Amino acid sequence: MAQSTRPTPLSKGSRLPPPVSSAPRVRQRKPQSNLPSQAINTNLSAHVRTDPTSALSALLKLITSLPTRIGGCQYKFTQSEHALSLHLISIIDPFVYHGVRALASNVTSNAPCAPAVSLVNQPTEILDAIMFHVDSRKDLLNVALGCKRLHDVIFPRHFEYRVIRCKVSSISVWNHLVLHRSLARNVRKLEILDERAPSGPGIMVPRGILQGDTDLESTDDELSMHLKQERFLAAALVRMTGLRDFKWSCNHSPISIAHVWPTLMTRAAHLKSMEICDNLVFAPRIEGGDDKRDDQTESEEESDTDNGGKGMMTRVPARMLSEMTSITFRSTPHSYGAAKQPELTRISSMLHRCLNIKDLEITYIAPRSSSLPGHQVAASRTRPRADEFLMYSRWKNLTTLTLTNLRCTSSLAPSAFLSAHTALEVLHMDMNINTNNAVFSTPLQLPVGALPRLREIKATREIINTILECPCEPRRPLESVKGFKLSGNHLHAQSGSNVANSDDSHTLSDIRFLSNLQSSTIRRVEMTGWHDMEDVKKLATCIPSVQHLDVGRKLGTAAHKSVAGPATNMVEWADLLGTLPELTTMYGVRFFYEVSSVAMAGSLSTLAPSALTSTPATSSQASGLASTTRDVNPVLHMSVPPSGGKASQLQISMMERSRMRKNDEIAAVLAWKCKKLRRVDHWDENSAKVVVLLRDQEHGHARGEDDGKERAGKVRWEVRRIKH
Numbered sequence: 001m002a003q004s005t006r007p008t009p010l011s012k013g014s015r016l017p018p019p020v021s022s023a024p025r026v027r028q029r030k031p032q033s034n035l036p037s038q039a040i041n042t043n044l045s046a047h048v049r050t051d052p053t054s055a056l057s058a059l060l061k062l063i064t065s066l067p068t069r070i071g072g073c074q075y076k077f078t079q080s081e082h083a084l085s086l087h088l089i090s091i092i093d094p095f096v097y098h099g100v101r102a103l104a105s106n107v108t109s110n111a112p113c114a115p116a117v118s119l120v121n122q123p124t125e126i127l128d129a130i131m132f133h134v135d136s137r138k139d140l141l142n143v144a145l146g147c148k149r150l151h152d153v154i155f156p157r158h159f160e161y162r163v164i165r166c167k168v169s170s171i172s173v174w175n176h177l178v179l180h181r182s183l184a185r186n187v188r189k190l191e192i193l194d195e196r197a198p199s200g201p202g203i204m205v206p207r208g209i210l211q212g213d214t215d216l217e218s219t220d221d222e223l224s225m226h227l228k229q230e231r232f233l234a235a236a237l238v239r240m241t242g243l244r245d246f247k248w249s250c251n252h253s254p255i256s257i258a259h260v261w262p263t264l265m266t267r268a269a270h271l272k273s274m275e276i277c278d279n280l281v282f283a284p285r286i287e288g289g290d291d292k293r294d295d296q297t298e299s300e301e302e303s304d305t306d307n308g309g310k311g312m313m314t315r316v317p318a319r320m321l322s323e324m325t326s327i328t329f330r331s332t333p334h335s336y337g338a339a340k341q342p343e344l345t346r347i348s349s350m351l352h353r354c355l356n357i358k359d360l361e362i363t364y365i366a367p368r369s370s371s372l373p374g375h376q377v378a379a380s381r382t383r384p385r386a387d388e389f390l391m392y393s394r395w396k397n398l399t400t401l402t403l404t405n406l407r408c409t410s411s412l413a414p415s416a417f418l419s420a421h422t423a424l425e426v427l428h429m430d431m432n433i434n435t436n437n438a439v440f441s442t443p444l445q446l447p448v449g450a451l452p453r454l455r456e457i458k459a460t461r462e463i464i465n466t467i468l469e470c471p472c473e474p475r476r477p478l479e480s481v482k483g484f485k486l487s488g489n490h491l492h493a494q495s496g497s498n499v500a501n502s503d504d505s506h507t508l509s510d511i512r513f514l515s516n517l518q519s520s521t522i523r524r525v526e527m528t529g530w531h532d533m534e535d536v537k538k539l540a541t542c543i544p545s546v547q548h549l550d551v552g553r554k555l556g557t558a559a560h561k562s563v564a565g566p567a568t569n570m571v572e573w574a575d576l577l578g579t580l581p582e583l584t585t586m587y588g589v590r591f592f593y594e595v596s597s598v599a600m601a602g603s604l605s606t607l608a609p610s611a612l613t614s615t616p617a618t619s620s621q622a623s624g625l626a627s628t629t630r631d632v633n634p635v636l637h638m639s640v641p642p643s644g645g646k647a648s649q650l651q652i653s654m655m656e657r658s659r660m661r662k663n664d665e666i667a668a669v670l671a672w673k674c675k676k677l678r679r680v681d682h683w684d685e686n687s688a689k690v691v692v693l694l695r696d697q698e699h700g701h702a703r704g705e706d707d708g709k710e711r712a713g714k715v716r717w718e719v720r721r722i723k724h
Contacts, residue, residue, distance in 0.1 A: 047091065062085060135162065140159045156206060165190075166205050174232035174236040175232055187240045189247075194251050195252045229253075261350055265321060268321075273326040274327050327357060328359075328361040331364050342382070358397050358399050391416060393417070400424075409434050418446060425456070444463060449471070453477070454477070456524075458482035482524075485530065514542045517543060518542040527552040577673050583676060585678065592691055667716070679692055693716075
């Protein structure tokens with residue numbers, strides 16, 4: 001029987017218990033004073049890269065702490081936490097990547113395999129940073145041809161931005177580089193063309209730039225157009241932090257390189273080579289005039305924040321252009337911007353910040369004047385004075401120096417400059433040094449041991465003679481002498497005439513000069529002219545081991561008359577070349593008769609295919625009068641068969657046949673007299689071609705006629721093009 005439960009009776013004065021609520025209780029969360037993010041050390045050095053487990057744990061704590069934050073800080077990292085998260089991911093990522101590659105290889109092959117690291121598997125940002133350090137367009141093209149992944153990174157971000165060649169008026173190009181800073185930093189070579197240059201294949205800009213932003217080219221005020229171009233160019237140069245080579249050829253424009261120079265000094269810290277072709281760089285500086293803009297040519301938005309109202313030249317340290325090694329300053333023959341009294345003041349101020357120059361060239365060209373109809377003559381302007389520049393300019397690493405068309409009032413400044421630069425190897429010095437018209441006066445006074453490393457010199461006969469007479473131990477490695485001419489008065493000197501007059505004084509100088517050449521090891525000689533055949537004979541006896549000889553033009557009364565046909569004294573020249581056993585190149589005398597292209601084509605049609613093949617000539621043996629090496633390009637091969645060959649299918653005149661027969665005989669005589677002679681002048685001196693002598697030395701061995709003796713093969717002559 002079940003017992004019923006009864007409520008316990010309440011005593012008198014007791015209270016009733018509170019009513020029990022049927023709703024569930026809600027537990028209140030205690031406020032968390034210590035969040036997980038506060039327990040994580042945000043110091044990057046506290047997390048070791050070799051411990052991915054601790055890095056993963058710290059990353060999880062950092063991520064789980066995001067929902068616990070209050071207000072606007074929820075799901076947001078601080079700056080230190082963001083840096084910590086990237087650092088932790090960089091620790092974990094290599095272990096995860098290599099682990100997945102190892103597991104995938106083990107599943108397929110059931111064998112352990114070392115994970116392979118490939119360049120194409122890197123992130124795009126890493127590949128872009130790697131390609132940033134590749135400067136050559138050729139190297140970029142070779143890398144891009146490897147795979148499509150690398151091709152998409154290189155084109156067009158790097159390949160099309162390595163070299164930019166356009167005019168200063170191309171505001172759309174400068175605006176594009178200003179807006180895209182990441183693309184402007186990929187420019188390595190910048191060439192500013194002349195405003196009058198034709199807009200053709202020479203222009204090199206990235207694709208798609210010239211089609212847009214054409215509204216920037218227009219302006220309401222034409223007078224402010226050049227200021228607008230200069231402002232956009234300066235703003236674009238600010239973004240080109242990777243610029244290596246800079247070339248300025250903007251001559252027909254009021255924008256001077258002096259206005260752009262401060263921007264280059266400030267931003268282009270890695271600039272190595274610069275070439276300036278402008279007449280304004282030789283203009284004198286006017287105090288209080290337009291030169292005030294030289295230090296304030298940066299863009300307006302950059303000048304307010306960076307300069308603080310001060311000129312850029314005042315805040316540029318000397319180390320900013322420490323990588324500059326090659327600088328060239330040239331004027332142009334145009335009269336625009338040319339000064340009547342040219343100076344080197346602007347050039348001196350520019351070179352003041354370049355401490356490690358190795359190659360320096362300053363060339364002044366007198367501007368032409370078109371006053372006469374149909375003629376252009378050089379204007380009568382003085383040469384720039386270089387006394388102050390040579391007296392106070394010093395560069396310890398200078399190895400190549402070219403000074404053209406300058407003047408000095410005395411020999412003190414050039415002598416001190418050459419004596420201070422002992423590392424000079426190449427010296428081209430076309431200067432007018434005033435010696436006060438003294439008899440036998442020398443233009444230079446050099447101390448003993450000056451210029452110990454000189455290998456090549458191009459100057460007047462007096463300057464070369466002074467350097468050769470200066471004693472030096474050990475002996476100078478001089479191999480190339482250029483730019484001199486002989487007087488041609490040896491007959492008067494041999495007859496014992498009085499040497500007190502001016503002509504005989506020059507004769508004595510020639511004798512001293514040739515004797516000094518005889519005591520040196522000269523391999524290359526380039527003259528500007530000669531008067532008599534006796535001059536060349538005397539020179540040949542002094543330099544029997546010469547390999548390259550350029551005698552220049554014949555001076556005298558018939559110097560300006562063009563001689564039609566080859567040299568008339570062929571036998572005399574052949575005997576002269578026979579005294580030079582090491583000679584390989586002979587310029588200045590034409591030996592071959594002119595042959596038309598029709599006759600050459602007819603002679604080619606009669607030759608066998610084997611006769612048309614030839615070995616390309618080396619480029620180190622051809623050179624022009626301007627001391628620039630010319631490479632032979634075997635584009636045009638013209639060979640002449642022996643006189644007894646088959647008749648040509650084309651109609652060739654008897655005169656052409658006679659000329660070809662004469663050329664065969666001349667080639668045979670030259671090859672017989674001078675065993676190593678290979679190149680001589682073409683019959684047309686303005687055709688940019690040379691005549692090459694080829695000897696078939698191996699034809700006997702090819703037929704199996706090897707009897708232990710060297711057989712002289714047939715001599716063939718060819719016409720080949722050259723490129724400067």
